[in-house]
Amino acid sequence: MAPQLDGYFQKVDALSDAFIERLRQAVAIPSVSSEYARRPEVVRMGHWLADQLTKLGATAELRPLGKQPGTDLDLPPVVLGRYGNDKNKRTILVYGHYDVQPAEKSDGWDTEPFELTVKEDGRMCGRGATDDKGPVLGWLNAIEAHQAAGIDFPVNLLMCFEGMEEYGSEGLDDLINAEGKKFFADADAVCISDNYWLGTEKPCLTYGLRGCNYYSIEISGPGADLHSGVFGGTAQEPMTDLVRIMASLVDTNGKIQIPGIAEQVAPVTADEEGLYDGIAFNMETLHDSLGSKTTIFEDKKSTLMARWRYPSLSLHGIEGAFSAPGAKTVIPAKVIGKFSIRTVPNMEIDKTNEVVCRYVEDVFKKLGSKNTLKVYPQHCGKWWVASPNHWNFTAAAKATERVWGVKPDFTREGGSIPVTLTFEQATGKNVLLLPMGSSTDGAHSINEKLDKRNYIEGIKLLGAYLHYVAEEPMN
Amino acid sequence: MAPQLDGYFQKVDALSDAFIERLRQAVAIPSVSSEYARRPEVVRMGHWLADQLTKLGATAELRPLGKQPGTDLDLPPVVLGRYGNDKNKRTILVYGHYDVQPAEKSDGWDTEPFELTVKEDGRMCGRGATDDKGPVLGWLNAIEAHQAAGIDFPVNLLMCFEGMEEYGSEGLDDLINAEGKKFFADADAVCISDNYWLGTEKPCLTYGLRGCNYYSIEISGPGADLHSGVFGGTAQEPMTDLVRIMASLVDTNGKIQIPGIAEQVAPVTADEEGLYDGIAFNMETLHDSLGSKTTIFEDKKSTLMARWRYPSLSLHGIEGAFSAPGAKTVIPAKVIGKFSIRTVPNMEIDKTNEVVCRYVEDVFKKLGSKNTLKVYPQHCGKWWVASPNHWNFTAAAKATERVWGVKPDFTREGGSIPVTLTFEQATGKNVLLLPMGSSTDGAHSINEKLDKRNYIEGIKLLGAYLHYVAEEPMN
Structure with a gap:
């Protein structure tokens, strides 16, 4: 009643x-x-x-x-x-x-x-x-x-x-x-x-x-920030290593490059396939709230699935590098890249941390750098x-x-x-x-x-x- | 007298x-x-x-x-x-x-x-x-x-x-x-x-x-900063594009990846070859002032030549991204990467600007991104x-x-x-x-x-x- x-x-x-x-x-x-x-x-x-x-x-x-x-x-x-x-x-x-x-x-x-x-x-x-x-x-x-x-x-x-x-x-x-x-x-x-x-x-x-695993990648080398005029060309620069690692995590279309992430995602069921069509959502509204048309997908279903049921990886920024307007010719001594992965069923926090850290360490190793790497989760929520x-x-x-x-x-x-x-x-x-x-x-x-x-x-x-x-x- | x-x-x-x-x-x-x-x-x-x-x-x-x-x-x-x-x-x-x-x-x-x-x-x-x-x-x-x-x-x-x-x-x-x-x-x-x-x-x-050409790479997409929970996986993120471009500029050993730079550098003369051995400089002092042993070269001559007579490229930082300590799950809407090239004889400012901008535009084009790129020199000194x-x-x-x-x-x-x-x-x-x-x-x-x-x-x-x-x- x-x-x-x-x-x-x-x-x-x-x-x-x-x-x-x-x-x-x-x-x-x-x-x-x-x-x-x-x-x-x-x-x-x-x-x-x-x-x-x-x-x-x-x-x-x-x-x-x-x-x-x-x-x-x-x-x-x-x-x-x-x-x-x-x-x-x-x-x-x-x-x-x-x-x-x-x-x-x-x-x-x-x-x-x-x-x-x-x-x-x-x-x-x-x-x-x-x-x-x-x-x-x-x-x-x-x-x-x-x-x-x-x-x-x-x-x-x-x-x-x-x-x-x-x-x-x-x-x-x-x-x-x-x-x-x-x-x-x-x-x-x-x-x-x-x-x-x-x-x-x-x-x-x-x-x-979705859950969220938030990571830091710390790269350090010199004892203090350096002047690029004095040291440019002679020292291995932490920023160079860091952007190379960050560039290896995800591509322009949001595809996560880390092995062992996609493998944990629950498969799409037949039931689920029909779920998205009825949802009141359209790309125009998304473009409005985004303030641009720079979406990865052109259709509703792929977009909703990417937001709800697939993981995503975003690069948030770098701590320790020059971040103000203008120009500064600094070689930062220690830089900390920040990124996070939005997690979905059936991803496990520990497993995800393990594959992320191992991947970052592998990429860094291949750079052949004398700098020092630390990669670790800052916080994780299921x-x-x-x-x-x-x-x-x-x-x-x-x-x-x-x-x-x-x-x-x-x-x-x-x-x-x-x-x-x-x-x-x-x-x-x-x-x-x-x-x-x-x-x-x-x-x-x-x-x-x-x-x-x-x-x-x-x-x-x-x-x-x-x-x-x-x-x-x-x- | x-x-x-x-x-x-x-x-x-x-x-x-x-x-x-x-x-x-x-x-x-x-x-x-x-x-x-x-x-x-x-x-x-x-x-x-x-x-x-x-x-x-x-x-x-x-x-x-x-x-x-x-x-x-x-x-x-x-x-x-x-x-x-x-x-x-x-x-x-x-x-x-x-x-x-x-x-x-x-x-x-x-x-x-x-x-x-x-x-x-x-x-x-x-x-x-x-x-x-x-x-x-x-x-x-x-x-x-x-x-x-x-x-x-x-x-x-x-x-x-x-x-x-x-x-x-x-x-x-x-x-x-x-x-x-x-x-x-x-x-x-x-x-x-x-x-x-x-x-x-x-x-x-x-x-x-050396001279210095200082560059900005601006990448913009969304109308305002976004929350990675809401938009992660559905929008092309300017940071992803930017770090991919920055990673393409120079490698861990300082080798500039931009075609048309090395070609402008004056060749080493026979006279010059003998010049470096007599200079009072040793790697220990360099390690001291660097505060670490993360040098690119192990010997004096290569190091002095890299500092004095070869160009170098340093990545200084990113404006517009998250740069504070801690964690913030932001997708920055507009990011500006800063880097500079230390220039040497016989590099020309205009020619260098031309090859740098063209290279950055080419790399960006290959990403297939819908975001918007602007690359330009902030200041140049000969x-x-x-x-x-x-x-x-x-x-x-x-x-x-x-x-x-x-x-x-x-x-x-x-x-x-x-x-x-x-x-x-x-x-x-x-x-x-x-x-x-x-x-x-x-x-x-x-x-x-x-x-x-x-x-x-x-x-x-x-x-x-x-x-x-x-x-x-x-x-």
């Missing part, structure tokens, strides 16, 4: 200005977790969020995580919230983060990044608008709209909002593992709203993520794939159809949200990724935005999802 | 503490020309220098050079000095620079970079000690010691000290060309003390320099070779033997001092490079130093050179 949601929806519309004002207040706190000088702002954001929850009648605990390793700096607290404690209701655990990526107007923003600017076309621009302050506030707004409409909240809500997501989620895994059978013990399922639609028009539910047939997904699919008038696409993502796997393992429950924003939101870029439509309808969606969750039979 | 120099030498020794104090005052002014915020310190340094000259009875003009192109910032003035105006004496034009490279204690310095620290072993550590404040003050100290000893100064001295050498000598060429037949008109020869001995024990006179048989060199050789007790090596250098060629062309006179410091001074590195011995004996050398210049017959 479909839940009666009209009253709730009307109240969300009626309160939309207040909800935008709440987002404006949140964006105004520059909670940049990677900048030590702004750590107090991250903490302030956590307190603001807990305060908002308390005002809505939820409990909110600011859980300290201790010092950031290697520093004297306190980690921002995790906000652990609970709204409702009715044994006759299902309990849903939701996760989000209240910290944001760095942003400066001078990076090229059209507007002040920490002032929410609502454009005539509905774009609400500001750092954190879509990643992840909008979605986090979505849960709070859903509570408020229920209260204003006088509608009983359909589930117990457990909330876990962290302040270090953009800087490695330091300390969070330990907390989740420790609370899996304690604070999170009641959870019947988990819902995370921290990803995006595949395009700009059709909602989706996400059941898979891929994740959930069952999209679980009632958690069925409920979300019905809610999506109710709010947006279309059945959602069931998608995977090319990126990693490591906490997804942690929640699954710590609670033993199904995890759903339920995005609010769209593909053009520019989460980590300049001019990050959340469309007003996605925010307001997204609030309806989160509430509706909880109502369908309450009704969905166990499976 | 050898000049009587004993009185002068004694006075230099007697005044050595005062001369070190003068250097201490100069090092204490952080005249970093590349940092806009420190531009006032560069200007202050120019005024301090002019003031020192005036106190010694020289004339000193602070010549403005206008605004730095593209900024609202005044260029530091050139100090134009004259000491003596006797038509019966030769006139020597000397050049140096009073600006320095950037330096921060946190770069790894053992001592404060802008406090001259005199160690027990005679090392005088501080930014600019050897490059080029020590040598510049050498001329002032020579004047003072003559006055204190009551010895007639043997020549008229014209001085040109600039404050932008470490940041491209902006505006200087125009000034030199404009003053070639005016302020510099009387010059009979030019002497520049802004380079280094080949090793640590034997003085040298330098008659050749190589320089002077006649070491000119009286300017003969005088310096005699002075060296008198002060240091050995005949100097006649050397070339692998680096570029573009102003050398400018002075030669503007005045039409012979230019001599007369170094004060030694190979281990670390001019552009951390812990830059000038040995006390090289400073004090160097002051004697500069004075003695002027005495021999006064006596040397025209040739």
